[in-house]
Amino acid sequence: MQIGIDQASLNQWYVLDTEAVIPVGRSQNRLLGTDLTVVRQADGAIEVFAEGRAEPLPLRHRFGFLWATLGQPEREIFPLPEADEPDRRYVPCGVVTVKASGLRIVENFLDMAHFPFVHTDVLGAEPHTEVQSYDVEIRREEDEVWATNCTFFQPQAALSAQDGITTQYMYRVMTPFTTILYKTCPNATNRWDVIGLFVQPLDPGRCRAHPIMYLIDDVSTTTELIHFQQMIFLQDRIILENQRPVLLPLEPRKEIPTRADASSIAYRRWLKEKGVTYGATTVAA
Numbered sequence: 527m528q529i530g531i532d533q534a535s536l537n538q539w540y541v542l543d544t545e546a547v548i549p550v551g552r553s554q555n556r557l558l559g560t561d562l563t564v565v566r567q568a569d570g571a572i573e574v575f576a577e578g579r580a581e582p583l584p585l586r587h588r589f590g591f592l593w594a595t596l597g598q599p600e601r602e603i604f605p606l607p608e609a610d611e612p613d614r615r616y617v618p619c620g621v622v623t624v625k626a627s628g629l630r631i632v633e634n635f636l637d638m639a640h641f642p643f644v645h646t647d648v649l650g651a652e653p654h655t656e657v658q659s660y661d662v663e664i665r666r667e668e669d670e671v672w673a674t675n676c677t678f679f680q681p682q683a684a685l686s687a688q689d690g691i692t693t694q695y696m697y698r699v700m701t702p703f704t705t706i707l708y709k710t711c712p713n714a715t716n717r718w719d720v721i722g723l724f725v726q727p728l729d730p731g732r733c734r735a736h737p738i739m740y741l742i743d744d745v746s747t748t749t750e751l752i753h754f755q756q757m758i759f760l761q762d763r764i765i766l767e768n769q770r771p772v773l774l775p776l777e778p779r780k781e782i783p784t785r786a787d788a789s790s791i792a793y794r795r796w797l798k799e800k801g802v803t804y805g806a807t808t809v810a811a
């Protein structure tokens with residue numbers, strides 16, 4: 527039992543790194559306030575040790591990432607069928623360290639209202655600032671939050687987009703710190719581009735964010751795709767690091783919601799039901 531970590535946050539799988547960048551030998555990492563030592567053998571085999579524990583941590587290898595847990599997850603890592611489609615571009619986008627709560631990073635990812643103001647002339651532009659109403663549900667069987675029928679006018683929805691389009695979105699939150707969006711693919715009308723954001727909480731107010739994309743795009747180079755995504759995320763980082771309070775309030779009355787916030791309200795309610803407090807201002811009952 528880790529002191530100060532709620533069970534719902536403890537019993538999850540978290541990305542530690544893109545597997546390909548983990549060096550041979552010993553390297554340091556961190557998860558939920560616990561220092562980790564990563565040991566990679568010359569043959570590629572990896573073990574991860576948490577401070578104060580003799581046994582190595584359980585690990586998983588999925589989506590090109592190394593995943594670990596400090597607890598006992600009830601479920602395996604969430605399914606993502608698009609990851610196994612052979613014609614998709616697999617684009618791991620590196621890692622970004624953010625001085626913010628991991629819950630705030632996920633919530634920002636779900637928010638369309640900031641597009642015209644934070645990602646100006648890329649993911650949004652004035653005067654197209656209104657968020658149309660969309661559907662949100664907590665899917666009980668999967669235990670995931672979904673927002674569907676989301677639309678937004680975007681001057682450049684993706685690197686491969688030629689003109690502004692009204693982009694369709696679906697958002698999915700699989701665990702408190704992992705989320706995926708599905709958005710209109712400019713190159714294939716009947717399929718979605720998939721962008722995942724997997725947050726590794728280092729401490730309550732400090733994280734590493736691991737974005738990943740599975741795209742239908744035959745034109746752009748991988749470097750161009752990564753630069754586009756990093757530009758977007760660095761714009762978000764400025765906002766995230768200046769949000770106050772630093773930790774996410776789970777009490778609904780602390781911040782006044784608008785219609786655009788339906789996904790945020792559902793996300794916070796779902797976190798509260800689970801008893802997630804890591805990176806939140808509320809205290810466990």
Ligand SMILES: [Fe+2]
Pocket residue numbers: 634635640644645758762
């Ligand atoms: Fe953003």
